[in-house]
Amino acid sequence: MTRQLMLRRRGFGRWTVGLLGVATALLVSPVATAQPDVDAGNAITATWQATGGDTGPLGPPSGDVYPIGSGFAQNFASGKVFFTASTGAHFMQGAILDKYESLGGPADSDLGFPTIDEGPGRAPNSVNSTLSAPDNPVIFWTPDTGAHVVRGPINAAWDKLGGSSGVLGVPAEDETYDGPVVTQKFTGGQISYDSRAKTFTTDPADLAGQLSDLSVPDDPVAAINAARRAAGGPLGPLGASDGEPYKIGSDGLGQNFVNGKIFYSPATGANVVTGQVLAKYESVGGPEGDLGFPISGEKDGGVAPASRMSSFAAADKPVIFWTPDYGAVIVRGAMNAAWEKLGGATGELGAPVDDQTQNGDAITQKFSGGAITYDTASKRFSTEPANLASQLAGLEVPGQQAAQAPPSAQGRAADSGSGTHWAWWLLAIIPVLLVLAVVGLVVARRRRGDRDDDLFAAPPYQQEDHDAHDYDHEPADVGEDALFGDRYAREGLGSVTSAERPSTPAEGHEPSGLDLWGLSDSAADLSASGDHADDPFVEQDDPDSINTAPTRVQSAPEHDFAQPDTAEESTAEELAAEEPMGEGLPSDEDGLDSDGRDTDGLDSDGLDSDGEGITSALPAAPFAAPVFERDAVLDTGRHARIDDDDDIVPMGTALHLPLDDDPDAIPDGYPIKADTRSGLYWAPGSADYDEARAEIWFATEEIARTNGFVRGG
Numbered sequence: 001m002t003r004q005l006m007l008r009r010r011g012f013g014r015w016t017v018g019l020l021g022v023a024t025a026l027l028v029s030p031v032a033t034a035q036p037d038v039d040a041g042n043a044i045t046a047t048w049q050a051t052g053g054d055t056g057p058l059g060p061p062s063g064d065v066y067p068i069g070s071g072f073a074q075n076f077a078s079g080k081v082f083f084t085a086s087t088g089a090h091f092m093q094g095a096i097l098d099k100y101e102s103l104g105g106p107a108d109s110d111l112g113f114p115t116i117d118e119g120p121g122r123a124p125n126s127v128n129s130t131l132s133a134p135d136n137p138v139i140f141w142t143p144d145t146g147a148h149v150v151r152g153p154i155n156a157a158w159d160k161l162g163g164s165s166g167v168l169g170v171p172a173e174d175e176t177y178d179g180p181v182v183t184q185k186f187t188g189g190q191i192s193y194d195s196r197a198k199t200f201t202t203d204p205a206d207l208a209g210q211l212s213d214l215s216v217p218d219d220p221v222a223a224i225n226a227a228r229r230a231a232g233g234p235l236g237p238l239g240a241s242d243g244e245p246y247k248i249g250s251d252g253l254g255q256n257f258v259n260g261k262i263f264y265s266p267a268t269g270a271n272v273v274t275g276q277v278l279a280k281y282e283s284v285g286g287p288e289g290d291l292g293f294p295i296s297g298e299k300d301g302g303v304a305p306a307s308r309m310s311s312f313a314a315a316d317k318p319v320i321f322w323t324p325d326y327g328a329v330i331v332r333g334a335m336n337a338a339w340e341k342l343g344g345a346t347g348e349l350g351a352p353v354d355d356q357t358q359n360g361d362a363i364t365q366k367f368s369g370g371a372i373t374y375d376t377a378s379k380r381f382s383t384e385p386a387n388l389a390s391q392l393a394g395l396e397v398p399g400q401q402a403a404q405a406p407p408s409a410q411g412r413a414a415d416s417g418s419g420t421h422w423a424w425w426l427l428a429i430i431p432v433l434l435v436l437a438v439v440g441l442v443v444a445r446r447r448r449g450d451r452d453d454d455l456f457a458a459p460p461y462q463q464e465d466h467d468a469h470d471y472d473h474e475p476a477d478v479g480e481d482a483l484f485g486d487r488y489a490r491e492g493l494g495s496v497t498s499a500e501r502p503s504t505p506a507e508g509h510e511p512s513g514l515d516l517w518g519l520s521d522s523a524a525d526l527s528a529s530g531d532h533a534d535d536p537f538v539e540q541d542d543p544d545s546i547n548t549a550p551t552r553v554q555s556a557p558e559h560d561f562a563q564p565d566t567a568e569e570s571t572a573e574e575l576a577a578e579e580p581m582g583e584g585l586p587s588d589e590d591g592l593d594s595d596g597r598d599t600d601g602l603d604s605d606g607l608d609s610d611g612e613g614i615t616s617a618l619p620a621a622p623f624a625a626p627v628f629e630r631d632a633v634l635d636t637g638r639h640a641r642i643d644d645d646d647d648i649v650p651m652g653t654a655l656h657l658p659l660d661d662d663p664d665a666i667p668d669g670y671p672i673k674a675d676t677r678s679g680l681y682w683a684p685g686s687a688d689y690d691e692a693r694a695e696i697w698f699a700t701e702e703i704a705r706t707n708g709f710v711r712g713g
Helices: 002-033 036-050 094-102 152-160 205-211 220-230 275-283 333-341 386-392 400-404 419-447 460-468 485-491 572-578 701-706
Strands: 066-068 071-076 079-084 088-092 127-130 138-142 146-150 176-178 181-186 189-194 199-203 246-248 252-257 260-265 269-274 308-311 319-323 327-331 357-359 362-367 370-375 380-384 672-675 680-682 696-698
Touching: 036 071, 036 079, 036 088, 079 094, 088 094, 094 127, 094 138, 094 146, 146 152, 152 181, 152 189, 152 199, 152 205, 176 220, 199 205, 220 252, 220 260, 220 269, 260 275, 269 275, 275 308, 275 319, 275 327, 327 333, 333 362, 333 370, 333 380, 333 386, 380 386, 672 701, 680 701, 696 701
Parallel strands: none
Antiparallel strands: 066 071, 071 079, 079 088, 127 138, 138 146, 176 181, 181 189, 189 199, 246 252, 252 260, 260 269, 308 319, 319 327, 357 362, 362 370, 370 380, 672 680, 672 696
């Protein structure tokens, strides 16, 4: 027994020691292995010592190892040694090191880290060093030509033609760019490569035949780096990089910089877009919009004092053209074809002023010197000045389908047939209609003497448990539209007077008209619905009939809201119809009760000889309040009224869309222009009124401001 216990204790002790050992290894090993600066220092020291140490070409060390870019470096008296785990430790010195660091070195250039020690090339007296970037750059130096970088397709072609010992000799200059074409000169000729056409040209010309089967890998990152170099590198308009490259779509790539972006796709290559051209491009969807990827970097548009232009890959050959006067404008399809035919921005038409618009079959675009219109049905152009049209006869229009697409993404389109265009306006109009409807409902309920000022509060007899009720005050069937009524559902907003509806519903009358505030007959008097069978304030003689005016046994609470100045004085019959009625009311000596009503012929219980109450002798109350003039837009509260000199039709449409036949014509009664893109509106007499293009017309400035627009001009 004791022996077994001792064995168990011994076994437990061994397990404990083993676990402690494992734990110690786990805790200590990361510290021992995760020391990149130590590894870098050891590798750099080994390389330095291999060159001869203090007495070698690098000389003694000058400081400790320090991090740089994604690796490490150490300075020596006559050079530097650079290190990463993937490239190892390699040194540079002299003119090659100066060239490397002038381009940004391992931290700020796209060259990467050196992959070999600096050493002699095949040409006499030459020295070179290769680097780790994906396009295999090399820095090559000779005493006569200095240090130059050769990389990418040019380096591949140079190697194919024999390199520094071949017919082309050594590099004499750095690479240069002309759009998609990169060129580099050598002591024995030059090589050019068109990244879009994927073809080489050479000088001497016969050398190009040897490069016909040369395959150049299409590396997206290398292409983006090349586009950045073509734009001036870190010192160019793009500035410093702002993050790593990111995917766009299935095979695209993009990279952000401080002052712009580079977009890449296999079909278009990598191209730079900056400033307002970039802002315009991204406002219509960028590379994933209908313009496609850029097919060229920004270039001078040829218009003084400054202009920029970028081209894009869509079938209708769009461009974005920028000038200080007109900003960035899209020109595409028929407009671009005709504009180019007439000389482009340097021709008679000049620079584009605004994006194209479409009205039916007609596409129109304005330029600083005139305008172009293209009829997609007849396939004919017309111009301003008119004499330019003859030059466009028979002109082929690229991307015909794209040109006829609704210009929803091209600014101020006036095409009434564009589904996207009208869907956008519906979203803008719906809030206006809802505001008008709520105002009408609030006023109508208050004028009927509702017992609660809050439109959405439960009646007094439901207050204790209002959260548990599915408020069903509205009749079950109030026509086609429970909010606006069947008339508004079919005809749109408008005013309805008492002349359009019976003042007292007859027996069997089917309520289908509207009162002044857009309520159907059946909705106008909530207490007349059969849904209120349990209402203690409603007489239950005929709960199923909505045509019987109910008799109240308790007066509704007083309302203190002020009537509009334009209200008409109610008639005696209307006042009598609106007054809540009581039972057994005392009468005076003239046969009138305290409210002045005739009680002759009634007994002490308030009944006549037929046993009927006072209500049978009075006309039934009308469903609607007395009709009076009211401004549904400006009367915004119980006591609030905003005075305005503009004449507004009560409950009339407050806005108007451009006319189909003439979008620039002023609709009758709607003189206020508004532009949803800028958020500005213009009144007649404003400085910019005649030039401003209206996307929507308002009846008054007040309505324009109510909808969030700011006065322009």
